[in-house]
Amino acid sequence: MIGRICIGLSFAVAVSFASASHALATDDYTLPFYDPSVPLSYGVDRDPRPCYQRDWANVLWADCNLHYGRVYDGHTGMDYPMPVVSPIAASRDGTVIDLFEGFGTEQFGINGNYVLVSHADGRRTLYYHLAQNGARVAVGQAVLAGQWIADSGCSGQCYGAHLHFEMRAVVGGRWTSVDPIFEKRFTTDPGRVPFLAAYLRESNSGSEVIMRYTTVTHWVEFLNAGGRTWRNNIGGGRVLLGTWNPPIRDSAFRAIDWPSSWVATNVDQSGVAPGAVGRFTFGLHAESPPGTYDEAFNVLANSLRWFDWARLGSFHVPIIVIANTRWGGPAG
Numbered sequence: 139m140i141g142r143i144c145i146g147l148s149f150a151v152a153v154s155f156a157s158a159s160h161a162l163a164t165d166d167y168t169l170p171f172y173d174p175s176v177p178l179s180y181g182v183d184r185d186p187r188p189c190y191q192r193d194w195a196n197v198l199w200a201d202c203n204l205h206y207g208r209v210y211d212g213h214t215g216m217d218y219p220m221p222v223v224s225p226i227a228a229s230r231d232g233t234v235i236d237l238f239e240g241f242g243t244e245q246f247g248i249n250g251n252y253v254l255v256s257h258a259d260g261r262r263t264l265y266y267h268l269a270q271n272g273a274r275v276a277v278g279q280a281v282l283a284g285q286w287i288a289d290s291g292c293s294g295q296c297y298g299a300h301l302h303f304e305m306r307a308v309v310g311g312r313w314t315s316v317d318p319i320f321e322k323r324f325t326t327d328p329g330r331v332p333f334l335a336a337y338l339r340e341s342n343s344g345s346e347v348i349m350r351y352t353t354v355t356h357w358v359e360f361l362n363a364g365g366r367t368w369r370n371n372i373g374g375g376r377v378l379l380g381t382w383n384p385p386i387r388d389s390a391f392r393a394i395d396w397p398s399s400w401v402a403t404n405v406d407q408s409g410v411a412p413g414a415v416g417r418f419t420f421g422l423h424a425e426s427p428p429g430t431y432d433e434a435f436n437v438l439a440n441s442l443r444w445f446d447w448a449r450l451g452s453f454h455v456p457i458i459v460i461a462n463t464r465w466g467g468p469a470g
Contacts, residue, residue: 167325171290174449179219194317226290228285284332305317334449348422350462355419363412382434406418430456
């Protein structure tokens with residue numbers, strides 16, 4: 139269940155995502171952060187001439203002005219304004235090949251802190267202007283798409299805290315910045331954050347009434363509003379429903395079908411693409427005395443990231459345990 143105040147908002151968000159023109163793309167990159175409200179301030183300038191600017195939509199400006207939300211002259215990446223020490227995510231599976239984190243978080247200078255990741259398709263992604271000691275990975279480390287790899291900052295030639303995200307490919311025998319929006323390198327068009335969900339419906343949106351010592355089956359459906367496909371048959375990144383408030387809490391209502399004391403279930407389907415609906419089916423078993431309870435749950439990309447619980451609809455299941463008089467003992 140979600141709080142009554144959130145029902146209308148969550149449903150509206152879900153319908154908005156379902157009807158929006160987020161076409162599936164052909165590549166496997168997602169946006170390098172988790173907050174879907176972060177805007178693009180400037181994209182890649184695809185025209186090498188001074189004071190000529192061409193953005194991802196092939197719009198051309200014959201000037202040297204800043205064009206907020208689009209491009210500025212000579213820009214080699216994509217800028218995303220965000221508070222310092224915001225979490226930064228790997229855009230795709232890869233290997234960390236270089237990093238530096240010794241400059242101050244907001245130290246202005248020629249160079250800034252960064253993490254550089256190499257990918258299996260031959261491309262590299264650069265995460266720049268990071269915080270001091272903001273790398274959460276090491277050189278040579280394999281990373282998964284959506285993994286928290288760094289904290290943002292404003293180091294280097296930085297005017298206002300933001301992440302500079304840059305994609306590089308070998309063009310004409312040398313490493314060159316390329317435009318992932320123009321080349322449609324994201325899993326969706328436009329790109330999305332890796333992990334995001336919107337509440338749709340559940341088997342019982344009121345209170346689950348459970349006779350003590352018995353089990354009921356409950357299911358809930360969420361729209362995959364992020365950019366990564368949800369899978370139930372992998373290790374790192376497997377999408378599951380776990381206990382919340384606090385997370386990884388042993389549940390008093392764990393049923394025999396739960397994989398662990400805090401994992402209610404994995405997503406039912408083997409693959410839930412962006413824009414599709416995933417169902418989570420799990421049992422609720424009542425050993426607790428008769429009374430009123432509340433079980434909060436959240437979605438987790440295993441070993442990578444909990445989803446935003448508020449944007450997910452603050453999902454929880456109110457439970458009423460009633461006495462069981464069929465066992466021959468005292469009521470309750």
